Every structure is written in C-alpha cells, then in structure tokens.
Amino acid sequence: MNILQLLGSVEIGLIYALVAIGVYISYRIIDFPDLTVDGTFTLGAAVASSLIIANIDPLIATLMSIFAGALAGMVTGYLNVRWKILGLLAGILTMTALYSINLRVMGKPNITIIEDATIFGSQSVIIVSSIVVIIFIVLLVRLFSSEFGLAVRASGINPKVSNSYGINVATMKLFALAASNGIVALAGALFAQSQGFADISMGAGTIIVGLASLIIGEALLQPKAIITSLVACVIGSIVYRIAIALALNANSIGLQASDLSLITALLVAVTMILPKLKHR
Amino acid sequence: MFKNFLMIIFSMILAISACGQESINSGGDKLLVINQFMSHPALDAVAQGVEEALRKRAAKVKIQLQNAQGNITNTVQIAKHQASQSPEVIVAIATPSVQSVAKARTNVKKTIIAFAAVTDPVAAGISKLENIIGVVDTPPINDLIDILLKALPDKKRVGIISNSGEINSIKIAEQFISYSTAKGLRVINMQISIGAQVKAAAEKLVSEVDVIFIPQDNIVVSAIDSVIQVAASQKVPVIGNDPSLVDKGLLFALGCDYFKIGVQLGDMIADRLENKKVEPNIQGSGIKEFRINEKMAVILGLDSQILKGASK
Numbered sequence: 083m084n085i086l087q088l089l090g091s092v093e094i095g096l097i098y099a100l101v102a103i104g105v106y107i108s109y110r111i112i113d114f115p116d117l118t119v120d121g122t123f124t125l126g127a128a129v130a131s132s133l134i135i136a137n138i139d140p141l142i143a144t145l146m147s148i149f150a151g152a153l154a155g156m157v158t159g160y161l162n163v164r165w166k167i168l169g170l171l172a173g174i175l176t177m178t179a180l181y182s183i184n185l186r187v188m189g190k191p192n193i194t195i196i197e198d199a200t201i202f203g204s205q206s207v208i209i210v211s212s213i214v215v216i217i218f219i220v221l222l223v224r225l226f227s228s229e230f231g232l233a234v235r236a237s238g239i240n241p242k243v244s245n246s247y248g249i250n251v252a253t254m255k256l257f258a259l260a261a262s263n264g265i266v267a268l269a270g271a272l273f274a275q276s277q278g279f280a281d282i283s284m285g286a287g288t289i290i291v292g293l294a295s296l297i298i299g300e301a302l303l304q305p306k307a308i309i310t311s312l313v314a315c316v317i318g319s320i321v322y323r324i325a326i327a328l329a330l331n332a333n334s335i336g337l338q339a340s341d342l343s344l345i346t347a348l349l350v351a352v353t354m355i356l357p358k359l360k361h362r
Numbered sequence: 363m364f365k366n367f368l369m370i371i372f373s374m375i376l377a378i379s380a381c382g383q384e385s386i387n388s389g390g391d392k393l394l395v396i397n398q399f400m401s402h403p404a405l406d407a408v409a410q411g412v413e414e415a416l417r418k419r420a421a422k423v424k425i426q427l428q429n430a431q432g433n434i435t436n437t438v439q440i441a442k443h444q445a446s447q448s449p450e451v452i453v454a455i456a457t458p459s460v461q462s463v464a465k466a467r468t469n470v471k472k473t474i475i476a477f478a479a480v481t482d483p484v485a486a487g488i489s490k491l492e493n494i495i496g497v498v499d500t501p502p503i504n505d506l507i508d509i510l511l512k513a514l515p516d517k518k519r520v521g522i523i524s525n526s527g528e529i530n531s532i533k534i535a536e537q538f539i540s541y542s543t544a545k546g547l548r549v550i551n552m553q554i555s556i557g558a559q560v561k562a563a564a565e566k567l568v569s570e571v572d573v574i575f576i577p578q579d580n581i582v583v584s585a586i587d588s589v590i591q592v593a594a595s596q597k598v599p600v601i602g603n604d605p606s607l608v609d610k611g612l613l614f615a616l617g618c619d620y621f622k623i624g625v626q627l628g629d630m631i632a633d634r635l636e637n638k639k640v641e642p643n644i645q646g647s648g649i650k651e652f653r654i655n656e657k658m659a660v661i662l663g664l665d666s667q668i669l670k671g672a673s674k
Contacts, residue, residue, distance in 0.1 A: 086468070090442030094435065181555055185526055192457055192529045194487030196464060277438055279461040279487065282527045284434040291435070323439065330428060330443045340401070340429055342436070 083327055089208065091327045095320030096211040097276065098291055100269035102299065102315035103218060105292035107262040110311070111226070112238035112255055117173035117289055118158045121180025122151040122263040124285035126270030128187040131195050131280040140201040144271045151267020154180060155259035163252040184282055196278035207276045214272065218265060219312045226308045234258055266292070294350055295319035301354040325349035391424040392635065393449040397440055397463055399456035400432035402580065403606055404620040408455050408478045411624015412631070419632040423450070434458050441466035448472065451631055455479050457486050457529065460496075464488055474634055478627045479620070481530045483644055495634060495643045497627045499618045501578065501603040502650050503537045506616040509652075510601060511545060513614075513672035514573065514664075517599075519548045521567035521574045523560060523582050523589065526553040531579035534603065538575060560585035564592040576602040578617065586610050599662055608653040613662065614669055619651040 101123065108116035126147040133143035154176055161172035185191065202210050225231045237244040237254040245251050266288065274280040299318025305311040329345035394416070396409055409427060416423055428444065430437035441462035444452055448469055453476045454460040460477040467473050470492050477496035483489040488496075510517070520542060524535040539549050550571060552563040560582055567574055574593050576582055582589070583604065590611035593600045599613040608615050626647060630640050652673045659666040 084446055086446030087443050090439060090446065090466075093442070094439055098435070181527070185555075190485075190529055190532060191527050192461075192486065194461060194485070196461065196487040197490075273435075273438075276465075277462060278465045279458070281434055281458050281461075283432070283458075287433055287435075326436065326439055327443060330440060340431070342429070343431060 083324075083331055087327050087331075088324070091323035092320055093207050093211070093276070094273075095323040096208060096215055096316070097269050097272050098295060098323070099215050099316040099319040100218065100265050100272070101288055101292040102295035102319045103215075103222070103312055104262040104264075104266035104269070105289065106296050106311060106315050107222075107258055107265070109293065109296065110238075111235055112258040114162075114169050114238075114255065114259065115173070116155075116158060116259060116262060117170065118154055118176045118180070118259070118263055119266045119292060120285045120288045121177035121184070122154050122267045122285070123270040123273075123288040124184045124280070124282060125154055125180055125187070126151050126267030127274035127280040127284055128184045128193075128270075128282075129267070130271035131193050131274050132187055132189070134195050134198050134200065134275070135193065140199055140275065144201050144268065144275070147271035148264040148268045151270075152260040152264035154267070155261070155263025156256055158263070159256040159259040163255055181282070188280060188282065191282040192279060194279045195275065200275035200278075201272070202275060211272060211276075214268070215316060219309070219316075222312060223309045291319075291322065295322045298322055298350060298353055301357050304357070321353060322350060325353065391422050392451070393447060394423040394425050394451040394453065394631070395444040395447065395449045396425065396427040396453040396455065397437065397444060397459045398427060398429045399437055399459045401429060404578070404604070405455050405479055407620035408624040408627070409453075411621040411626075412453055412476075412478075412628040413624075414621075415625040415628025416632055419629065421632045421635055423635070430459070434462075438462045438466070445473070450474065450635065451476055453477070453627070453631070457481075460488050461486060464491055464494075474631070476627055476631050476634075478623050481533050485529070485533075489644065495627075495630050495640050496645070497623050497630070498644060498646050499620070499623055500646060501534055501617050503534060503603060504541045505650070506601070506603055507538065507542050507545060507547075509614070509616060509672045510573065511547075513669045514599070517572035518546070519550070519571040519573070521571035522549060522551045522577065523563045523567065523574065524551060524553055524577050525579040525581045526555050527581070528579040531577045531582070534577035538577070554581065557581050557585045561588040561592060564589040568593055568596040568598050572598065574598055574600045576600060576604075576607070576612070578602065578604040583607065586612075594658075594661060597662055599658070599664070605651040605653040608655045611658055612655060613658050613664070614652065614654045614673075616650060616652045616673070618647050619649050622649045623647045 108114045129147040129150045130143045158172045158176040161167045162169050233249045234254045237249050237251040241251045295318040298321050299314030303314040305314045326346050329342050332345055428440045430440055437458050445466040445468050451474045452463050454463040456479045475494045522535050525531040542549055554563050602612045602615045603617040605615045605617050633640050654669050656666045
C-alpha cells in the first residue's frame, strides 16, 4: 500500500466517520436500529447536488441537506413514537419512500456537479472533512453532557424510569433520530461534492458500513465516555477503508476482483477479534 | 498460542498486500487498470472485448481488473486505488465508474481514461475532460421503431416498462416515446423502481397495448421472465434493445453488441498507446445486432420471414 492509497482511504473514511457517528447516536444512544440512513445518505447527496446545480452557495446547499436529513429522521421517529410502528419497520418505510423522493429531488438517477463549485473549493478534501468531523465531535460531546443531552441518553438506557423522572422519551427519540439522520445526510452531501456526482444507488449499504465502522472502532478503543465513542467511530471508519484498500492490493496472490467483499469481511473480522485476545 | 497464530495470519495478509504493489510496477509492461461498476452480462462483455482487442494488437500491457460489485463507495475507493498506481490507461465501465475515475485521476497528462457503457457522456459530465477516449452505447432506438412499424404494421399501441432509478432506462424510454409518437404510435410508459413491481406493470399493460418495449436496464431485465410470461399469455409481443434477451423470449431486439464495443475501445486504446491519434475521441458504436426469436414468432402466430425482411 502506498501513501496515495492511504490518503484515499482516510479521505473516504473521514466522510463515512459521520455515518458511523450518526449510527452511533441511533443505535447506541437511544438503542434504535435505524435503517433510514440508507435513504438519508442519498438524500443529502441529492439535495446538496441539486441546489448546487441551481447555483445556490455550496455551504447553504450543504446545510439544507442536513435539514432534509433531519426531517427524514423525524418521519421515522414519528411513525415509531406516535403510531407505535416497530423501529426497524419505520426505518424501512422511510427509506423506501426516500427512494422516490430522492428521484424527485434529483429529477434523474444520476446528476453531475464535477464542474461546479463545492464546499471544498480548492482545499483538500481531507482537511475540510477533518474540520467538519472535529466540529461535530465537539458539538456532540457538549450536547450529550448538557442536561438535555443527559436526558436523551437516559431515555435510551431506561425509557420507563426516564419517563417517571419527567423526561419526554418520545421527544428525545425524535430529536436523536433527527440528529442522526441529519449527520448522515451531511456525509452524503460531502461525499457527492468530493466525488463530483450524486447517484440514486449511492446510499445502498450505508447502514452496514456505518455499523461495521462503529463496531470496529469500539473493538479497538473499548470506549466508556462519549468522546472516546465518537473518536472510535472515526477510527473505525478509517480502519474499515484501509481494510478495503488492503483487499484491493491482494489480487497479486491469485485472488480475483470478485473476492473483494470476502477479503474485506475477513480483515474486518480479524481487526475485531485481535483486541479481544488481549484479555485471554 | 491462538493469539500468536492470528497475529501471524494478520501480518501475512498485510505483508502480501503491501508487496502487491512491487510486483505491479516491475517489468516493462504498461499498466492498464479496469474499473468495472458491477457484474452484468453487458459490462462483463465490454471488459472481455477490451482484453481481447489488446491481446490481438499485442499491446504490451499488464491488465488489472477491479469490480465494485455495484457499490458506489467501493467504486470511488477503487478509482483512488487505481489512480495511485499511476497507470497508463484507466478503463471505466458504466457511468458511476467513469465519474469516480475522472475525479480520482492524479496525472491528467499521463493517464488516459477510456470509457464504455455510458449512454450520455454530456449528462454524466465527462465529455469535456482532457485525455479521455470512449465508446458511447447509444442504442439504435429509431431503427428499432422502424423495424417494428414494418414488421407489425397493425400494432399501434406500445407499452414501455422502464426503471426510474437508472439513467440509461429513462433516456431510452424518452427517445422511444419521442420518435414513436412522431410516427403515429400511442405509447404508455410504466415506471417502476423495484423488481417486485415489474410483473404488476406488465399485467396492467397487456390489457391496454399491442406491443411491450423493454429498455435495457438492471431491474426490469432482472424480472424479464415475468414480463414474457404475462405478455405471452395474452399474445402480446415483447421487444427490446438488448439482443442477449432474445433467448429469454423477446420477439426481437436490435441493440449494441457489447463485446464489439469493448473490442472497439480496446483498439482505440492500442492506437493511443502507439501514439496514434484517435479521432473523434468519443465514438459511437457502429455495429448493431438484430436477433429474432423464431419460437416466439410461432407462438404469437407471426411469420419470422416477414420479421427478418423488416430489418433490412
């Protein structure tokens, strides 16, 4: 693996770190397996690219994509808390609906912004996305140590007790899902702008990547505090990308191009097993 | 013990992966990498065609293929990975691959991008890039409609089942509608987005149209059997622009031959590697393939000789 490949992995890893952070908020903080993210990643990409094509400032376009993602997360939350639809199903419903909505937003399945100005300007993608990731980690750490944030965390750990303490569990869930999906949509917006195009199928498998990154990070760092958990998401996401980069190099030993997924899975599994062996 | 064993395995994978780089750059052959978006008969055929053409031209290249298995993020990572090897040529097959490769290319002067299986390079934003060659697979839709008019002159109502999630499918459907309406046909376009909707669309169409047209895409084609089954039960012919689907039960199809597109692109690459000019840098595919399913013609009570005559 050469330095360019490593930088490429870090670049994609940093953007997907936001996905892992989003998944962390829904899956770990409020204990909600949220599949909406497959749709919101594309939604973020779609909203940002469409607005950029319409000559809207890239920064505003990116902020609008966060807003759109948050709205989608709230739909999932609303279906779940108001109508008691199973969380998994609520996410699937929103994700399915988002496919049509994303097509409406983009107008066609693939739009290109390769010649348009993006939020990255002439800056390196790694620097800009590092700054974005750091800003979000700082914001989230402050949020989750505030009184409101503690209430959100409590309602995830024990909804019944939280309710009896006067915490509105439903509102907390709605908020967490909005935050989670807003961050994932931001990742989609950044990804589309860094690559110069948005495609209707780009969100497929987002939840798997997010979850894998989260769990790799947790296996490596074994975090207790919120800040270490968030940092674990970033590290997990980058390690996941490095695993794919290594798998891409493995074809010189007689492996085929189609073996990519298998090798990636093996490398990820080994990464997660190794830290556990220390405790034997 | 187990821990040490795992550590050894892990470091072996790392070492092998790290060594992979060395062997690529050794030897005097030029490096050609292929970024293929997904496995699909048409896309596989392009890759084979490119390899075949380069082998025939005895071009001194080492070919490395990576397949993103339909995942855009992997496509992007593969593009970055391949660009970092500073190859002479990056072959990108299908639109997302070309877009990712265009962004990942680090040395614009040295590395040639060669693309295929892109229907509309202007909409994909790649037509004006520097140092790019490619073959556009614009399907011969107008010719197909002319054949339809000659072969089945009494069929005036056409139904389309297209995939709203794929740009090729939409473009082909649009072109089909504009030309066939100009020729006096009535067209109903059913758009679907998942495989499960295809059969329902076919069931609705058979009662309203005389012919069903299937544009080439991934979802409708994956459920082609159910369309054929529904249509054949009502004696409605199904036509398309992917000749490989004729064996599945299309009455006839006129389309691009993807293997030959690959060969054409391979020849263009060989020319560039021999420092010859390739003009124009983005070419159409001149070769069309027309195929008829004679068994289906019998089932529908049609004369396959008339069908064959209509293609001339």
